[in-house]
Amino acid sequence: MFSCWLSRLCRGLSTPTGRITHRIHGSLSRRLMLGSRRRIPELSSFVARTNTCGELRSSHVGQEVTLCGWIQYRRQNIFLVLRDFHGLVQVLIPQDESAASVKKILCEAPVESVVQVSGKVISRPPGQENPKMPTGEIEIQVKSAELLNACKKLPFEIKDFMKKTEALRLQYRYLDLRSFQMQHNLRLRSQMVMKMREYLCNLHGFVDIETPTLCKRTPGGAKEFIIPSREPGKFYCLPQSPQQFKQLLMVGGLDRYFQVARCYRDEGSRPDRQPEFTQIDIEMSFVDQTGIRSLIEGLLQYSWPRDKDPVAVPFPSMTFAEALASYGTDKPDTRFGMKIVDISDVFRNTEVEYLQDALSKPQGTVKAICISEGTKYLKRKDIESLRKFAADHFNQEVLPVFLKANRNWNSPVAKSIMEEQRSELIRLMDIQEDSVVLLTAGEHRKVCSVLGKLRLECADLLEARGLVLRDPALFSFLWVVDFPLFLPKEENPGELESAHHPFTAPHPSDLHLLYTEPEQVRSQHYDLVLNGSEIGGGSIRIHDAELQHYVLATLLKEDVKLLSHLLQALDFGAPPHGGIALGLDRLICLVAGAPSIRDVIAFPKSFRGYDLMSNAPDSLPPEELKPYHIQVSWPAESEAEKSSLNQPYHPES
Numbered sequence: 001m002f003s004c005w006l007s008r009l010c011r012g013l014s015t016p017t018g019r020i021t022h023r024i025h026g027s028l029s030r031r032l033m034l035g036s037r038r039r040i041p042e043l044s045s046f047v048a049r050t051n052t053c054g055e056l057r058s059s060h061v062g063q064e065v066t067l068c069g070w071i072q073y074r075r076q077n078i079f080l081v082l083r084d085f086h087g088l089v090q091v092l093i094p095q096d097e098s099a100a101s102v103k104k105i106l107c108e109a110p111v112e113s114v115v116q117v118s119g120k121v122i123s124r125p126p127g128q129e130n131p132k133m134p135t136g137e138i139e140i141q142v143k144s145a146e147l148l149n150a151c152k153k154l155p156f157e158i159k160d161f162m163k164k165t166e167a168l169r170l171q172y173r174y175l176d177l178r179s180f181q182m183q184h185n186l187r188l189r190s191q192m193v194m195k196m197r198e199y200l201c202n203l204h205g206f207v208d209i210e211t212p213t214l215c216k217r218t219p220g221g222a223k224e225f226i227i228p229s230r231e232p233g234k235f236y237c238l239p240q241s242p243q244q245f246k247q248l249l250m251v252g253g254l255d256r257y258f259q260v261a262r263c264y265r266d267e268g269s270r271p272d273r274q275p276e277f278t279q280i281d282i283e284m285s286f287v288d289q290t291g292i293r294s295l296i297e298g299l300l301q302y303s304w305p306r307d308k309d310p311v312a313v314p315f316p317s318m319t320f321a322e323a324l325a326s327y328g329t330d331k332p333d334t335r336f337g338m339k340i341v342d343i344s345d346v347f348r349n350t351e352v353e354y355l356q357d358a359l360s361k362p363q364g365t366v367k368a369i370c371i372s373e374g375t376k377y378l379k380r381k382d383i384e385s386l387r388k389f390a391a392d393h394f395n396q397e398v399l400p401v402f403l404k405a406n407r408n409w410n411s412p413v414a415k416s417i418m419e420e421q422r423s424e425l426i427r428l429m430d431i432q433e434d435s436v437v438l439l440t441a442g443e444h445r446k447v448c449s450v451l452g453k454l455r456l457e458c459a460d461l462l463e464a465r466g467l468v469l470r471d472p473a474l475f476s477f478l479w480v481v482d483f484p485l486f487l488p489k490e491e492n493p494g495e496l497e498s499a500h501h502p503f504t505a506p507h508p509s510d511l512h513l514l515y516t517e518p519e520q521v522r523s524q525h526y527d528l529v530l531n532g533s534e535i536g537g538g539s540i541r542i543h544d545a546e547l548q549h550y551v552l553a554t555l556l557k558e559d560v561k562l563l564s565h566l567l568q569a570l571d572f573g574a575p576p577h578g579g580i581a582l583g584l585d586r587l588i589c590l591v592a593g594a595p596s597i598r599d600v601i602a603f604p605k606s607f608r609g610y611d612l613m614s615n616a617p618d619s620l621p622p623e624e625l626k627p628y629h630i631q632v633s634w635p636a637e638s639e640a641e642k643s644s645l646n647q648p649y650h651p652e653s
């Protein structure tokens, strides 16, 4: 494990170039790559060491070196393993009388103390090499040592294999960052971002432009954090994305913009979200969907880590309607099958009341998924828990169907289904002896959503039982296109809201429907999905002020005054334009194979949005709120909290 992280880290550090680049981008990139191939980063410039711990090999034998690092562990007061960001190296603690002071320092300093050692690189005696350690052929014969800072007793050991709660890791994040895993993730992130900048700016002429983070509120869309100002009753907002600014940059003739943009959404806790997150934000003038898609495919190909299989382009694409019908979601995980099959036609003349009922309603369907080898891997209690999941979360009856009738656990209806339409079902769904079919009936969208969720639940269950469905080395990219422009509002289905955001252009062939059946209009919005996670989304924008006004005022019933600056800008010669944003945290999380996006962010917020290290958000005394004309109106039950204003608060520990 150790050596695996280490060698990946070392490879990445010593040769920062991508091997597949010149194949893709021709001569321009070749020039750039040849130029940068010579630039191997100098890791010990300007500092009090000659080398890093992790870089030393047999080729360094005989060299006098000075190293700085943390004491990882000590064995029998003879060996000490020193660690820095680059790796581990074994140090020989001198045993002779004349070096007593060096021995004292190295033997007495507690683990995780910071020391500087100087000495000679020597080969390990034959038979004592450690092939698991990249530096395992050598050791350092120390001549002098200095204790730079002693370490007190730590709240947890700095060893990747030591289990610690996430709350503890976040409370002592600076210690957690010392782990090889976190070091690897953050360096991987930095390298990928660097390559993205290179691709965008140097290969394709993009301009990196910062946009404000104190903004005016945007109507509609995600919930924004508000920031008080010194003007009574006036507030800024933190941007949920630089959307308006990037469009205005196009009006300003900047033509190709990008930014590694910090964005903020006050959306409560979600396992794969953070209140503040980073997007690779992009906008271009005179571009269509194909142009944006090719740009992103090239960008990912170029910045992809060299130790992974190269990214194959172009990425496949699927319409929103198809994604919903076959996978029950707009972010299908296409690494495995188990697709949803519409079997309504098989049951047109059914006697089974449940199915008859469903089919007689508008949009009524019967659909199913087939879990091959299901009888082998799933237990009766698994099937029951899947059915319960559908009942609890969707109020939907799901019937398990088996080829062998005696397996019809709890489902006499399913038995008659199988007998009636047996051969047709077997043909349509490719049912085998050991398959389990999960069948349900009802309104198209709902049934798709239920089966889509069950499909993923089943995959988790099967994998927990040892079947590999989703190859961890596989990266399955997918464009989802032709989204509806509007969706019914969740809280008031009679009204419309934007499926992406209100600046998204309608599909040109549906333009006429905008004035008659707006809910039928498809948009020029595209999402990028990786292994079932949405990692990006964007659209071609409306650049016609009149159309934008109509969408905002008439269809979305938004207060157009809030966006008068944008509407005016569109009237002053706005070029056609479009863009996209990639969610950097999620992308890196998937590439790193990390369990949570918090594992690829240096200082993330907790699941509930707290900074457990510094205790933010925190209360402020009333005098400090005065300049902002703000008073806290404490909810009754928080009186107790108010009195404990200055107590350290660890909501998640």
Ligand code: ASP
Binding pocket: 240, 241, 242, 243, 282, 537, 538, 539, 579, 580, 581
């Ligand atoms: N601003 C959009 C978002 O954050 C992306 C885009 O349309 O470019 O999702």
